[in-house]
Amino acid sequence: MRTGDDLPGRWIEARLLPAPTGAGLGPALGWLAGVLAAGGPLWPWPYLGRLLLGLFLTGAVWGRLWILFGEEAASADNPSHGSPSPGERHPAEPAEPPEQGEPTSLPFRLPYTIPGSLSAEWAAALARAWARLREAVERRRPWLLEALGLTALLLLVGSLWGRLSLLTAAAGLALLLLRRLLRGRPAAVSLLRACGGLAWPWWLGHTAWGPLAPGSLLLSLLWGVAYAGWAETARVRAAGRPLLWTDLAQGATLAFFLLTGRPVVGGVLAFTLLGQVLLQAGLRRAGREEAIASRTWLLAAAGMLLSAVALGGWL
Amino acid sequence: MDTDLLLNLAWVVLMSVLGMALPVGIGLRAARVTRGQGPPGAGRLLLAGLLALLIALACGFSLQYGAVHLPQLGEEARPAWQWAPFGEGSGILAWGGPGLSGAENGRMALFLFQVAGTATVVLLALAPLHARLPGLGLAAAALAIGGLLYPLLGHWAWGGGWLAAAGQMACLGHGFADWGGAGVHYALGGLLALGGLLATRTRREEGEGESRPALVPVLLAVFGMTALHSASAWAALPRMGLVVANTWVGSAAAGLVAAVYMAFTTTRVGTPMLARGLLAGAAASAGLAAFAPPTTLLLVGAVAGLIACLGSYLVEQVWRLDDPSGVVPAFGFGGLWGVLATGLFADGTYGQGLNGVGAGRYLGVPGQGVSGIALLAPGMVPDYAQLAVQVLGAVVILGWALGVGWLLFRLVSIRPRK
Numbered sequence: 001m002r003t004g005d006d007l008p009g010r011w012i013e014a015r016l017l018p019a020p021t022g023a024g025l026g027p028a029l030g031w032l033a034g035v036l037a038a039g040g041p042l043w044p045w046p047y048l049g050r051l052l053l054g055l056f057l058t059g060a061v062w063g064r065l066w067i068l069f070g071e072e073a074a075s076a077d078n079p080s081h082g083s084p085s086p087g088e089r090h091p092a093e094p095a096e097p098p099e100q101g102e103p104t105s106l107p108f109r110l111p112y113t114i115p116g117s118l119s120a121e122w123a124a125a126l127a128r129a130w131a132r133l134r135e136a137v138e139r140r141r142p143w144l145l146e147a148l149g150l151t152a153l154l155l156l157v158g159s160l161w162g163r164l165s166l167l168t169a170a171a172g173l174a175l176l177l178l179r180r181l182l183r184g185r186p187a188a189v190s191l192l193r194a195c196g197g198l199a200w201p202w203w204l205g206h207t208a209w210g211p212l213a214p215g216s217l218l219l220s221l222l223w224g225v226a227y228a229g230w231a232e233t234a235r236v237r238a239a240g241r242p243l244l245w246t247d248l249a250q251g252a253t254l255a256f257f258l259l260t261g262r263p264v265v266g267g268v269l270a271f272t273l274l275g276q277v278l279l280q281a282g283l284r285r286a287g288r289e290e291a292i293a294s295r296t297w298l299l300a301a302a303g304m305l306l307s308a309v310a311l312g313g314w315l
Numbered sequence: 316m317d318t319d320l321l322l323n324l325a326w327v328v329l330m331s332v333l334g335m336a337l338p339v340g341i342g343l344r345a346a347r348v349t350r351g352q353g354p355p356g357a358g359r360l361l362l363a364g365l366l367a368l369l370i371a372l373a374c375g376f377s378l379q380y381g382a383v384h385l386p387q388l389g390e391e392a393r394p395a396w397q398w399a400p401f402g403e404g405s406g407i408l409a410w411g412g413p414g415l416s417g418a419e420n421g422r423m424a425l426f427l428f429q430v431a432g433t434a435t436v437v438l439l440a441l442a443p444l445h446a447r448l449p450g451l452g453l454a455a456a457a458l459a460i461g462g463l464l465y466p467l468l469g470h471w472a473w474g475g476g477w478l479a480a481a482g483q484m485a486c487l488g489h490g491f492a493d494w495g496g497a498g499v500h501y502a503l504g505g506l507l508a509l510g511g512l513l514a515t516r517t518r519r520e521e522g523e524g525e526s527r528p529a530l531v532p533v534l535l536a537v538f539g540m541t542a543l544h545s546a547s548a549w550a551a552l553p554r555m556g557l558v559v560a561n562t563w564v565g566s567a568a569a570g571l572v573a574a575v576y577m578a579f580t581t582t583r584v585g586t587p588m589l590a591r592g593l594l595a596g597a598a599a600s601a602g603l604a605a606f607a608p609p610t611t612l613l614l615v616g617a618v619a620g621l622i623a624c625l626g627s628y629l630v631e632q633v634w635r636l637d638d639p640s641g642v643v644p645a646f647g648f649g650g651l652w653g654v655l656a657t658g659l660f661a662d663g664t665y666g667q668g669l670n671g672v673g674a675g676r677y678l679g680v681p682g683q684g685v686s687g688i689a690l691l692a693p694g695m696v697p698d699y700a701q702l703a704v705q706v707l708g709a710v711v712i713l714g715w716a717l718g719v720g721w722l723l724f725r726l727v728s729i730r731p732r733k
Contacts, residue, residue, distance in 0.1 A: 111628035112580040119580040 026227050027066070028059035030198035033223070033304050034205025037216040039312035050161065050208060057157050058201040061150050062172070066196055068147050069176040151176075164207040172200050190228050190242075197231060199224035215311055219256065223304045225249040230300060234293035239284055243292065247277060250300065253307055265310040272303035320389045323550040324424050327388065330546030331427035337539025338364055338434035341642070344532035344590075345442035348639045359445045359453060360438055366454055367437040367461035368430050372414055376429045378466035380422075381411030382475045387550040388421025397475070404484030406476040408467070428546050432469070432500055433461045435543070439504025439646050440720070443638040444511045444728075452727035456511075459723050465503060468715055472499050478711065481704050482672040488701030489677075490670035491708040492661070492685045495544030495558070495601030497653030498712045502598075505647025506713060510720025512636040512643070515728040519637040529640075533590040537566050540597045544604045554605050554665060561604040562597055565616035569596025569649075572620030588624055591641040595623035595649030602653030606661035606685050614690075615656045619649045647716075651709050658705030661687040663695030 031054045041047050108126065113119040137144055151173060158169030175196045182188040202220035206212045229246035233239065250273045257266035276296040283292050309315055342364060346356030382397040384390060398408040415426055437460045445453060471478040472491050482490030493499055511517075541562045545555050573592025577585030599619035600612055607615075626644025630636050636643070666685030668674030677683040678696050686698040 110576075110580050111625055111632065112577065114581050117580050117582045118578075 025059070026197045026231065027062050027201040028055050029301055029304065030201035030220070030223070030227075031055060031058040031205040033308035034202035034207075034216070034220065035209060036205075036305065036308040036314065037202070037213075037219065037311040038206045038209035039314065040209030053157065054205055054208060057154065058204065061153055062201060065147065065150050065154070065176055066179070068150075069180040158204070161208040164211060165204060168200070168204045168207045172196070172204070175200055190232060193231055194221070194224035194228035197224065198227040213311075215256075215260075219253060219307055219311060222249045222253050222256070223307070226253075226300060226304075230293055230297060237290035237293075239280060239289045239292055243280065246300070247273065247280075250276070250303060253303070257307070257310065262310060265306065265315065268306055269303050272299045272306070275299045320387075323387050324389070324420055326551035326555075327424040327546050327549055328427055330542045331424065331431050333542035334428070334431040334539050334546060335434065336535050337431065337543055338438045340532040340534075340536030340539055341435065341438045341442060341640075342532075344529045344536065345438070345445065345640045345642075347529040347532065356446055359450075360441065363437055363441050363445065363453060363457040364434045366457040367433045370458050370462035371429050371433040371466075372426070373462065374413065375433055375462045375466040376415070376426050377411045377413060378409060378463070379429060379469040379474050380425060381409035382406060382470070383425075383473075385421045385425060385549060388419075388424055390419050390421040399477075404477065404480035406470065406474075406480065409470050409474055409476070425549055428543075428549065431539075431543055431546075432496065433465055435496075435500050435539075436465045436504040436507070437461050439501070439642050440507035440511060442640045442642045443508050443636075444515060444517065444724070447515060447517055448728055455727045456723060459727075460507060464507070464715070464719060464723070465499075468503055468712065469499050471711070472708065478704075478708055479670045481707070482670050482700075486700060487704035487707070488658075488698050489666055489672045489685045491704050492606070492657050492666065492669060492701070493602055493654060493708070494605045494657070495540070495547045495562070497598060497600075497602030497650045497657070498708055500543070500650070501601060501646040502650030502654060502709070502712050503716050505598075505642050505645065505650055506716030507720040507723075508638065509630070509636075509643045509647055510717045511724035511728075512630075512638060513717075514721045514724035517637045519631055519635045530586065530590055533593055537562075537593055537597050540566075540601065544601055547601075548605070552605075557609075558604040560609050561607070561612040562600045564609045565600030565604075565612040565619065566593050566597035568613045568616030569593060569599070569620035569623060572617045573623050576621065576624045587641070588627065591623040591627060591645040592620040594641070594645040595619040595626075595652075598646050598649035599653035599656060601650070602655075602657040603661050605665050606657060607690070608662060611660045611662065611690050615653070615660060618656075619652055622648050622652050651713065654705050654709045654712070655702075657685070657687065658702035659687045660690045661685045661701065662690060662692040663687075663698075664692045 032051075035042070035051055035054065042051060109123045110119050113123060154169050154172065155166065158166045175192060179189070179192045179196060182192065199220040202216070202223070203212055206216050206220075226246045226249035229242040229244070229249065232242035233246070236242075250269070254266050254269045254273060257263070257269060276299050279296050279299075280292055283289060283295065342357060342360040346360055382395045384392060384395075393411070396410045397406045399406045415423060418426070437457050440460050441448070441453065441456060444456075448456065470476045472493055473479065477484075478491035480490055481487040491498075541559055544558050544562050547558075548554075570589050570593035573595070574584045574589040577583065577588045596616040596619045599615050599622075603611070603615070623641070623644050626648040627641055630638050630641075630643050638644075661684075663680075663683045663686035667677070667682060669685055673683065675681065678686070678698060680694060680696055683695050686695055686701055688697040688699055688702055691697060
């Protein structure tokens with residue numbers, strides 16, 4: 001939303017933008033699957049409340065954090081700046097650090113510190129870091145405030161559900177930081193998308209009800225890979241290797257149930273997978289590869305929830 | 316005379332005599348590092364020490380320990396007078412008679428401990444000022460401190476006075492606990508010196524510093540502190556080994572931290588600060604030497620080392636007071652830290668029945684003694700009331716030393732000598 005001085009006849013212009021991949025539905029479904037896989041009660045109210053709060057936490061809070069820390073944030077920070085002219089500092093670049101040993105800029109200096117001492121060097125390094133941090137905060141204050149607030153909320157809610165959930169929430173923050181650090185590296189981004197987009201909400205959902213079981217961990221990772229492949233397919237709007245990863249991961253899930261002696265569940269999963277494969281082939285033949293992700297996600301989600309229900313002993 | 320009694324007597328006498336190394340070390344160090352063109356410092360300080368001994372004999376000892384009964388040293392019940400204006404447990408003043416007339420062997424032994432304590436406090440208070448006070452003023456200050464200021468505080472904390480009785484009367488833990496005199500000896504002496512520096516407006520000149528670290532007197536002082544801490548139970552106890560070890564561990568940790576701090580900030584180890592650290596660590600250790608394991612004293616000593624450095628900076632660079640021997644940061648601040656550390660880190664395994672509190676069971680735990688709030692022994696529960704009474708004691712010492720000390724030195728100091 002922005003005020004429109006340059007838009008005659010309108011005071012305010014509102015635009016609806018599609019949420020980037022990673023936000024919203026995937027994490028929320030992951031949470032739901034984790035809860036179902038834990039096999040815990042969903043009633044009375046406290047359990048249902050926890051379920052709904054988790055949906056909000058993973059769908060809205062986690063999704064937003066995922067965007068903030070991801071590669072989308074880099075472009076969101078400076079949406080309209082062009083390339084800087086030669087000699088001009090890019091807005092995203094940190095300010096020049098103060099000269100080493102500059103006494104006036106030191107935020108803190110230990111008593112007795114003299115120039116040339118280790119303490120003076122540390123103080124100068126601290127001053128440079130402080131200057132960078134201050135500039136970063138000033139430049140990206142809204143981003144930082146939002147991220148800090150949401151992080152605090154995540155940890156607070158995680159702490160309400162016990163130590164395991166708190167640890168899982170903390171692990172999620174580590175994932176976020178990794179995502180921030182590794183943005184721009186496609187392989188790492190895909191792997192992190194598999195973990196953070198679906199597997200982590202699954203873990204949080206499971207640990208909110210009980211300790212994470214090995215089977216649940218394995219399935220969460222497989223579905224995470226499937227989700228990452230689907231998200232990449234949706235992003236590039238074309239069928240390619242990521243789609244193959246989606247199908248292979250679902251095939252592995254199917255094999256898991258067959259090997260663990262639950263052929264009925266495996267059979268139903270085979271139907272959902274077959275449906276997706278047929279849809280993919282049909283859309284490819286029709287030259288509508290961009291619609292593959294939107295047409296197949298419902299079947300994949302149904303398969304995931306079904307596997308979680310089976311794992312939780314609901315069937 | 317049975318063996319236990321003889322052993323107790325021998326222990327207290329021997330340790331008190333060895334404890335005299337502390338005032339000797341303080342005096343030698345002060346005389347060596349003090350600048351100025353006054354008369355020889357060692358002689359003036361020796362004079363002050365002798366006056367302290369005499370005034371302790373005349374009235375100080377009686378004021379401080381007049382109400383104390385010493386069965387562990389074989390003393391029979393004896394008449395004593397205590398002024399407690401608000402009833403039992405509010406003792407302000409005691410009197411056990413002039414001098415040592417009629418005193419038995421046990422009381423004589425305790426007198427030796429009193430002499431070492433009095434000389435310590437007097438020399439600490441006069442260490443940065445002795446070259447600037449007129450002779451009469453120096454003598455008057457020594458007499459006032461040794462005959463009134465120290466004995467009164469000593470009575471409150473150790474002689475059955477109101478601070479010691481705060482546990483029984485106001486449910487404040489075991490009452491004020493100060494094993495070896497972190498507050499009663501060191502904080503009082505160091506802060507009296509601070510009061511004197513403020514009262515006499517003794518400012519530090521630009522570029523002045525402790526050029527001669529005088530390490531031998533420092534080691535002598537630490538030796539004396541070890542002995543005094545060992546004598547502080549007025550008996551020979553199995554814990555004496557722990558008390559000695561704790562004093563040394565605390566002192567060593569503080570010295571090391573102070574040296575590392577100076578190396579970090581100035582590129583040199585800084586022997587003067589090492590000396591102050593050693594003293595500050597030993598002073599802080601006095602508070603809980605018998606109440607905590609050596610691992611805790613490592614922490615307490617390390618903090619004391621930092622306090623010595625930061626306190627020295629505060630006194631010399633910020634307030635610009637002339638304290639060349641560093642008694643204010645090392646003993647004043649270090650001792651105060653020792654008082655507080657007792658309320659924080661006493662582990663609860665010792666001090667059962669101290670000041671008449673919790674001889675059998677305390678806070679619902681059988682055998683729990685003086686306890687802080689952290690680093691407790693297994694099974695002990697935190698005692699926030701003990702921390703409260705330690706804070707109260709620290710505030711009282713601070714107020715007493717700075718308030719009355721300031722007034723005293725205003726009276727006895729006429730002009731700084733040129």
